[in-house]
Amino acid sequence: MSSIGSQVRRAAASVDPIVTEYAVGYFNHLSKGTFDAVQAQQMDLDHEVKYVSDLLVNAGAPQDAVDKLAHNLLEQLSIQLKENKAKLDVTGDTSKRLLDINVLQSHNKKANINTSLNLLGVNNDIEHTGRKMETRVDLKKLAKAEQKIAKKVAKRNNKFVQYEASKLIGEQEEDNYDSFFLKINPLEFGSAAGKSKDIKIDAFDLYVGDGQRILSDAQLTLSFGHRYGLVGQNGIGKSTLLRALSRRDLNVPKHVSILHVEQELRGDETLALQSVLDADVWRKQLLTEEKKINERLKDIENLRAEFEEESLEIKKLDNEREDLEAHLLQIDEKLADMESDKAEARAASILYGLGFSKEAQQKPTNSFSGGWRMRLSLARALFCQPDLLLLDEPSNMLDVPSIAYLAEYLKTYPSTVLTVSHDRAFLNEVATDIIYQHNERLDYYRGQDFDSFYQTKEERKKNAQREYENQMAYRKHLQEFIDKYRYNAAKSQEAQSRIKKLEKLPVLEPPEVETSINFHFPDCEKLSPPIIQLQDVSFGYEEQSLLLKDVNLDVQMDSRIALVGANGCGKTTLLKVMMEQLRPTSGYVSRNGRLRIGYFTQHHVDSMDLNTSAVDWMSKTYPGKTDEEYRRHLGAFGITGTLGLQQMQLLSGGQKSRVAFAALCLNNPHILVLDEPSNHLDTTGLEALVDALKKFTGGVLMVSHDISVIDSVCNEIWVSEDGNVKKFGGSIFDYRDYIISSANAAGVVKKH
Template sequence: MDHCKDFIKAEFPCIDIEMFQYIEGVLENGIDDFHDTEDIYEAIGEVLQEIANKSESDIRGICSKLLHLIHPHSNSNASKNGHTKILDAPVHLASMAADLEDNDMEIKSIWVNSRDDSLKVDKKKLKKAQEKLQQKHDKRTEQVVKGVGSISVASSNKMDGATASQVTSKKEAKLEAKGNNRAQDIKIENFDVAYGDRILLQNTDVTLAYGRRYGLVGRNGLGKTTLLRMISCGQLRIPSHISILHVEQEVIGDDTPALESVLQCDFVRHGLLTREKEINLLIANGSAASADLSSELSEIYMQLSAIEADKAPARASVILDGLGFNPEMQKKATKHFSGGWRMRLALARALFSKPDLLLLDEPTNMLDMKAIIWLENYLQNWQSTLLVVSHDRHFLDTVPTDILHLHTQRIDTYRGNYEVFEKTKNEKLKNQQREIEAQNAHRSHVQEFIDKFRYNANRASSVQSKIKMLEKLPELKAIEKEVEVVLRFPETEGLSPPILQLNEISFAYPGCNNNILTNVNLGATLESRICIVGDNGAGKTTLLKIIMGILNPTLGVRNVHRNLKFGYFSQHHVDQLEMNQCSVELLQSSFPGKTVEEYRRQLGGFGVTGDLALQSVGSLSGGQKSRVAFARMCMSNPNFLVLDEPTNHLDIETIEALGKAIQKYTGGLILVSHDERLIRMVCKELWVCGGGGVKSIEGGFNEYRAIVERELAEASK
């Protein structure tokens, strides 16, 4: 055994003393029962693989050498064919088979090598040993990291109910401490993210290669926004030399002009210009150290020239213009802008800053179609790393080079845009299903053979080999399919036309001299599928409110059928929900007098089922809140839907379900949306707001997109 001990120490120099003693004990106790390599591998192979980064074939080779050290004069053929057992007396198999139950173990003993249970790996002991090894590893790593300072290992941090834990390797910690880490790729390895008691991500790895554009997708409520926040606020650690900018909060309103607000986020340029003004003022006042100041001023001019500071205003203006800020708006103080426009300013500042890692969460939500098209074109030339959460299918087909799919507490990476991802994922799932079915069929076939010949002496070796083969087959987990989202709008009864007519409508808000809408003539029926598009501020929402009678036109006549019942989903509908109530209570307070089963049935029609319906609305994700809002809107059984930006909080699957629900809906529809896929799915007529009027485009969305792209091309010249 001394040779075996020396050999194990040589092969595994870093082996823990407890594990070494465990392996030594197994080998000593079973020295007379090891007849081939397979016997040794079954006894200690699993343990050896746990303590060393070696392949199965390497471990089997080590087991073979151990067998040779234990039995140096053994016959190789005997070891291959197994140990020969000599019977003490003739055995009459037929008589033994007649009394099978009583003699089961005796029959088996004839041709099955009995094995001492002490040779088998004790699962509890193995688990305990592994835990001890892991604790020691974590302790050593933590000591190293604490010694270098800035990074902690497996530490949990809280942020708005969310926590993250991450293990950092010694190598990374040392590089970070010495300031030698200059890698541009970002690797976040072995991390967990939880929200309260709910685990969002577990033992996850994410790699972001420099210069790639990543789209983060997944169902609502799985933790996409939480992950971005964890990265941006340092809960999940990345190299300190990499600059991060997360567009999440709107710009604070003050007296700073919009253009200057964007320029100020270039801190190097802003600092140099501020210092330039200070020096010029000192020189003008006759400072005694004017020679030194002049030298410093020359250095500042050289630095300003190196960063092309003179071109910065033009670059900032191009970005602002692309996001919808005309020259007059660029001069306005930020305090005069609404929250949506301040979010656009925050996006403009991020694009101008060019951080190493730009994090965007639903950037298209605050944009009109023209700005979305501009942003798609701009981000296609983004030089550094981009990580964007979006549910806009066309945006995900246009911008990302890679897709990160968040599901079942992990993240899978796919090369290509969303369309490629969807095809690859579906093909991958099909292959996995085929593999599972093939393995199940193989298992059934082998098991059938085992059951048939289990007690046949002539087939004993074959039966045993097949049993071993079954034990070694990998366990393939059943594919966890995501639950399909289904939305159901209520059935409606037909109405005789005319249904809705606007004749010579004009509108201006009180105290405003300019009309937002002038001489509008429009009509709709229960078969209408109309989409309204146009720049922000062009009057889309105002037109919707006139159609529904919320606003009265300044001039003109609005005619509607007396039985026409509108269902209105406003873009702020979700924010107006009572957050402290559960979904059932919300419907009950809005439409009293019905049973709890009716409220739950209504919510179930929009995917709010089970415990979700009993959670407080405030604890639901944005998409889940939107479904609750849809359920409440449809409680009155409307026969004409008016949907203003309904997709802002919905994931791709729910947007797809919304499109299918609209296609099946028997009432009329007017939709305001910037989601190109939804528009193409459901809309048959396109109304364009702009210039104080509304016009219908015969060519539909294709013609409108072509018009916008021509305008952008002309503006960029």
């Protein structure tokens, strides 16, 4: 007798091939089912054959040919089923279930054909509605088609990424660090040699919150080993993009490890140095597993003594030992690759470079403030050395020495770095490429630091504006001729020619207009010196432990002073002593009696009522003006339109900073005392701040880590170090070089 397949194909020659192959597959499974113990007892062949016969007839096969096919197959399968049932009485049930008849019967409706196709290993490629059949897949190319479909599915999954910041942060909070790390970066023993660690994500959209789109049909390309600076205005979605990458919401290759520094470390009793070592979860897990395997190998040696040499137990123990030793070899190779034996020295070096003394490294993490815990998070990330390191405004948490160290460290970082930063000097030092996020897209400036990018961007903008204006003028010229001579018989042919030219012109979009911001600090009347003078000032919360010793400093109406030094050396304390918020332990502070000071603190948000608008908050905190005057004053700092009337909790960090700048000017200060004024401001805001400080008619004393801002505004550098405050004989760049040379001499900055 001919095979089932040939019989079906002859009877249903006119039917769509995919339906025919489905019927062949169904009958073949029925044939195999006659050998199955369970199905042999339960199979209703009449019902099964009738189901497929009806399917073929409905698909267009001749009724008589299908009836003959059904009769032959039913007879053939019945004989086979009868023989197999007889065998079962002798041999019993020794087969494996190939197809559960209950599941099969649940798909006996024509409406469930697609589900049945999946069950039989055939793609869900047809929709059966009576005689009308629509084929979308060629069976001869099924394997190739499946690969294409898989790629399309991956691309479709990438296309629309709905990102909810609060939800994702919650996920990380629910998981402990180890489990979250392993979920993002599963440990694999297979070799990744030869696998490219470049990242290319094509044509994706990225949304945030309640559907606000921040990227549209964007492409992200990160070449392994490059250091990218991601720049753009506040609120454009840079941090959202980093978080989407860090959680693999975007299709980053699985063999590329990722680590994102965004949240401060949770404090506990773990020592700072140990917390950095524990950050490398792979190393931690491998060491734990290595210890367990070695303990088990010792147990096996002890157990072998209890059995005879040729016994079955000895063979089992030897087999187990061989498996454990093979796995132990893999672990040792993995640990050797990551240079596990040098881990503690490397962790200590990173911590020291970020400002942690040897004593501080042995303190528990819960003894550090939030800023220092952020440094610990950064140290943990640098220690892990992921293939993709994501940094979000890393300089905000660091002082000038630590920023100098970080920049030097990243210059030799062996993998890919993507950092969001508005610190020009830092980006000039670190970045090999710039990615500019704006207008729901990403523009690439390859091989350029920030200054080169900014110059190129401005040139592109000017060229685009020039091209747009030239085309608009040309369009206008053509249109005027067309309008004038369209209905003139003598000129109609020329008018038609110009119409064709007009239609062929490419459609140019007007260049993007970037919103400009201008800060304005009000002019102040002159005061006679001394304005502020510190003489032999010392201060300490305890007399035995002084933060400041014998400080001599004066600030004049034309001063432009930058106060720099490591975090914790007393810079903010000095500012508070100067403003008489703290009383000096010894020495004295002399101030002009008419002096007014405007003080900007790096924690300015803490003093704001974020549930109210900027106008309401200012009217309560600094009463005496009308709402219109407050709005006009806020407008001088870029808080225009309805921004001043929104709840301040809806404003970005940079916008809150602008409100704080506006508030400190309401009393027309003679001296501006600024503690980390550049934090949270984007490039536009920084430019506006620098320009306003240059034009300010009073004095400026700032504590800042932003080398570019200091270089643009200040002409004096004062260094706070070991309780002493002294004038530095050079520029801020000279100070940075001094820091780097000191670190190199101490062996802190090392090549990777």
